[in-house]
Amino acid sequence: MDEIHVIGGKCLHGNITVQGSKNTVLPLMSGALLYRGISVLKACPRITDVFYMEEILRALGAETWWEDHDLYLDCTHADGSHVPETYSGRMRSSIILLGPILARNQRAEIGYPGGCVIGKRPVDLHLYVLRCFGAEIKEEAKKIMVSCKKLCGTEIVFSKKSVGATEQAILCAALSKGTTTLRNCAREPEIVWLCRFLNAMGAKIEGAGEECICIEGTEKLCGTKMQIPADRIVTGTYLCAAAATRGRIVIENAPEGELDAFLQVYRKMGGQYEWNSGKLIADGSQVRFSLPFLETEVYPGFPTDLQSPLLAVLATVPGKSIIKENIFENRFKVCNELCKMGADIRVDGNTAVVCGGRLHGNCVYAEELRGGAALLVAALAAEGSSVIRGCSFIRRGYEDIGGDLKKLGGLITEDIGTVFYENIQL
Structure with a gap:
């Protein structure tokens, strides 16, 4: 079995150090392909999604x-x-x-990407970006094929803010x-870290974290080393766990300045x-007020990745709270499972x-990453x-969530079994 056993009702208390950021490290691993040599990602989280990306890089000929x-x-x-669907279908x-x-x-050729089922995440904007740089694209039932002799600088006005499409454009523009x-x-901190990584490799990027970014190809x-910052979503999840149990915790390496919207709600x-x-x-310890209205937004607004853990907290707070999800239409899939635990949640x-x-x-039953954490x-x-x-x-984004919460006094035991490792060949 692949399950976590919890005895609830105990306030969390203590100090914790948070793992490196999942959403930062994955685009940096992709960016490492732009240099024919060695790059080093320090304090990298040992999570399933990183292992999956590592497998893909190895399939392309990299040594890791x-x-x-x-x-x-x-x-x-x-x-x-060529990235086979066997790999791309996982994330x-x-x-x-x-x-x-x-x-x-x-x-380049890639099988259509897969991952958690939290709603539609179409690749249209990514393909639009590639076309803007001069790429020719062919789509078949299960794969995307792209070709271009030389990517050429361009001007792109995104129709909506997209973290992935912004990262794709930055990676294309560097060379x-x-x-x-x-x-x-998009202005998420992960984009800022990607720009810092590429600039350390010799890229010429200005405007990281702003709505307008300029890149001189x-x-x-060259190669570089980058310290991966603490994961802001993991930090927020642990703060939710402390809030739900009315506990008091200290995050030793919290990413200051990246959690302002969440801390306002907290x-x-x-x-x-x-x-x-x-x-x-x-x-x-004094968490007791409901939220009359909250909506998820692109950064610097309230992050969709913390909406599910926050739902779990609000299920313990007297009064009525309303949350509107503006990013992923299936982010409320976890509500049915929360209701099995006595939560009163109505979704419209x-x-x-x-x-x-x-x-x-x-x-x-966990059906996706953040819902599982919730x-x-x-x-x-x-x-x-x-x-x-x-x-x-859950282990796609949390390196040792059970161990971390046990350090804070949570009564948790884990039975990992073989499910976590069945597709990982390292």
Whole structure:
């Protein structure tokens, strides 16, 4: 079995250090293909999605190895251009490999990307970006084929803010001929870190974190080392766990400045926090206020990835809360499982109404990454015992969520079994 057992009702308390950022490291691994040599990603999270991306890079001819939590990527001979559906079908973010493979090898082929089922995440904007740089694209039932002798700088105005499409354009532009201007860019911290990584490799990028980014293409990049920042979504998840149990925790390496929208909501619910010498001290003992209305937005708004864990907290808070989901239409899939634990949640389209109360333990199933984390948050707050199955989804983004929460006093045992490892060949 692949499940987590939780005995709830215990306040979390203590200090924790958060893993490196999943959403940062994956585009950096893709960007490593732009240099024919060794790049090093320090403090890299050892999570399933990183292992999947590592498999893909190896399939392309790269050599990879780990030294503790430092991941070494030698792309000297990564001359492959074909990413089989076997690999790409496991993770949506594999689509960002198209630009670097194309820039390096003049052609790229990838099976249609897969991943968690939280709603439609079409690749249209990614293909639009590639066409803007001069690529020719052919689509078949199960794969995408792209070719281009030389990517040429361009101007792109995104019809909507898209993290993945913005990253794709930055990766394409780094080795393109001429200047590229990107407008209406997504502003997530992960994009800033990608730009810093590429600039350290010799790219010429200005405007990282702004709606307009300018890139002067260069002919050659060099290797570099990058310290992966703490994961802001994991940080927020642990803060939700503390809030749901009315606990008090200290995040030793919290990513200051990246969680402002979440912390504003945390304070509205009655939570208190302060920053002290790089540590985030969070006290959830007074969390008791519902949220009349909250909606998810692109950064710097409230992140969709923390909507599900927040739902679990609100299920424990007296009164009525309303959450509107504007990013992924199936993000409320977790609600049925939360209701099995006694949550009172009614979903109408992209809006959920939560009437807080008491939760009780039950056997529930994770169907996707953040929803699975939300079930664990709810189980910690619930009376009695819970079993969360399908935890391979959770381990796609959380390196050791059970171990971390045990350090904070959570009563958790894990039965990993063989499910987590069945597709990983390292």
